[in-house]
Amino acid sequence: MSAENAAPAKKPSRIQLRNRKKILEAALDVFSQHGYRGATLDQIAEQAGLSKPNILYYFDGKEAIHVTLLSKLMETWLDPLHEMDPNGEPLDEICAYVRRKIRMSRQFPRESRLFANEILQGAPRMAPHLESDLKPLFEEKCAVIREWMKQGKINKVDPRHLIFSIWATTQHYADFEAQVTVLTPGEKDIIKGAESYLDTLFRNLLTP
Amino acid sequence: MSAENAAPAKKPSRIQLRNRKKILEAALDVFSQHGYRGATLDQIAEQAGLSKPNILYYFDGKEAIHVTLLSKLMETWLDPLHEMDPNGEPLDEICAYVRRKIRMSRQFPRESRLFANEILQGAPRMAPHLESDLKPLFEEKCAVIREWMKQGKINKVDPRHLIFSIWATTQHYADFEAQVTVLTPGEKDIIKGAESYLDTLFRNLLTP
DNA sequence: CTGCTTTTTTACCATTTGGTAAATTGACGA
DNA sequence: TCGTCAATTTACCAAATGGTAAAAAAGCAG
Numbered sequence: 001m002s003a004e005n006a007a008p009a010k011k012p013s014r015i016q017l018r019n020r021k022k023i024l025e026a027a028l029d030v031f032s033q034h035g036y037r038g039a040t041l042d043q044i045a046e047q048a049g050l051s052k053p054n055i056l057y058y059f060d061g062k063e064a065i066h067v068t069l070l071s072k073l074m075e076t077w078l079d080p081l082h083e084m085d086p087n088g089e090p091l092d093e094i095c096a097y098v099r100r101k102i103r104m105s106r107q108f109p110r111e112s113r114l115f116a117n118e119i120l121q122g123a124p125r126m127a128p129h130l131e132s133d134l135k136p137l138f139e140e141k142c143a144v145i146r147e148w149m150k151q152g153k154i155n156k157v158d159p160r161h162l163i164f165s166i167w168a169t170t171q172h173y174a175d176f177e178a179q180v181t182v183l184t185p186g187e188k189d190i191i192k193g194a195e196s197y198l199d200t201l202f203r204n205l206l207t208p
Numbered sequence: 209m210s211a212e213n214a215a216p217a218k219k220p221s222r223i224q225l226r227n228r229k230k231i232l233e234a235a236l237d238v239f240s241q242h243g244y245r246g247a248t249l250d251q252i253a254e255q256a257g258l259s260k261p262n263i264l265y266y267f268d269g270k271e272a273i274h275v276t277l278l279s280k281l282m283e284t285w286l287d288p289l290h291e292m293d294p295n296g297e298p299l300d301e302i303c304a305y306v307r308r309k310i311r312m313s314r315q316f317p318r319e320s321r322l323f324a325n326e327i328l329q330g331a332p333r334m335a336p337h338l339e340s341d342l343k344p345l346f347e348e349k350c351a352v353i354r355e356w357m358k359q360g361k362i363n364k365v366d367p368r369h370l371i372f373s374i375w376a377t378t379q380h381y382a383d384f385e386a387q388v389t390v391l392t393p394g395e396k397d398i399i400k401g402a403e404s405y406l407d408t409l410f411r412n413l414l415t416p
Numbered sequence: 417c418t419g420c421t422t423t424t425t426t427a428c429c430a431t432t433t434g435g436t437a438a439a440t441t442g443a444c445g446a
Numbered sequence: 447t448c449g450t451c452a453a454t455t456t457a458c459c460a461a462a463t464g465g466t467a468a469a470a471a472a473g474c475a476g
């Protein structure tokens with residue numbers, strides 16, 4: 001009868017909305033930098049400019065904050081793949097997907113690292129989401145790509161590995177930023193170069 | 209006069225050797241799964257089959273264990289890149305490097321995740337190593353590759369992004385194993401397929 | 417302004433965690 | 447066999463951490 005969801009009861013007040021947003025924003029900062037177990041409520045509280053008990057007034061606990069964050073993130077994360085159009089020009093569709101992904105790496109590096117942290121540690125709080133949200137989309141798009149290959153529009157490779165390599169190469173710039181920064185000093189926008197490199201990489205792979 | 213290093217004094221006894229190894233092995237397990245802050249000495253102690261104070265008898269503290277682990281790892285990690293021979297056949301050298309890296313992903317997934325965890329969190333305890341060990345090697349090999357390109361042996365691309373993409377694609381199978389497993393169920397050795405896919409990927413990129 | 421609800425603060429807890437001191441046991445050469 | 451040093455255990459800490467209860471303050475409809 002009652003919803004035991006993130007939204008406690010009925011209509012979230014103006015204050016609720018504002019403070020929840022502040023908390024999630026702060027939590028994204030802290031979780032993405034230290035991982036789930038390394039993050040503390042005190043850090044999140046300070047970053048959000050609220051007291052710890054006040055944070056626990058808005059969320060049921062540390063884990064609830066993390067789960068909320070991951071759930072919201074999942075949509076954003078799958079969007080670029082969703083946009084891949086089965087009726088478009090295959091090579092263009094795939095290259096456009098790569099471009100969207102690399103741009104997300106620049107625009108949402110914290111989200112990328114939050115995701116990476118969770119997967120790295122075995123996805124303990126996200127396995128269900130992977131199974132229910134990511135997997136069906138992944139299989140759908142694999143089928144689309146496989147069809148394109150069957151029609152001779154692009155070269156034949158294992159579509160699963162193709163997608164893995166797109167994820168890996170694009171997210172690398174956010175997830176391993178610390179390393180990239182050490183190795184390419186003085187480069188103000190290394191991702192710009194990555195964009196054209198990755199375009200070449202996947203174009204050469206898939207062009208017959 | 210006395211060394212405050214990992215080796216306390218003079219000649220490590222048989223017991224010292226055995227127990228240090230047990231501790232590092234256990235720590236690799238725990239740190240690679242939970243990250244630095246998420247790992248506890250109690251977990252490491254239990255995994256190693258020793259008591260917590262006994263572990264602190266062999267190492268100066270949690271951080272010392274982690275640093276020791278990362279230092280030893282660095283060698284192993286750079287080896288495959290070191291082996292890339294400036295006098296070999298360019299395309300073969302690069303593809304052989306890719307093969308060595310992907311095999312390390314299968315053989316040393318914990319090491320890969322330990323490394324990834326550290327970099328993800330900004331490399332707080334490894335930045336010096338990156339600067340002193342990784343960077344010179346990276347720049348050396350970039351120069352080698354650039355020379356190969358200048359000679360027209362392989363296609364011209366930014367060698368830095370080339371290396372980044374090799375690291376990203378190969379380490380992906382260890383670091384994101386939880387995700388890969390969900391998306392490719394029943395596959396007993398997905399890395400085997402990755403090996404041939406990545407060979408095609410980089411061969412098509414670099415073949416003139 | 418008044419009374420009621422929502423929000424925030426204050427003051428605490430219980431547990432976990434990295435670490436230590438000192439006592440106890442074990443190894444081993446003379 | 448004994449004495450000495452290395453290794454291990456026992457018994458603790460102090461700080462950090464996730465979380466709670468209840469009082470105080472702030473909003474706000476009437």
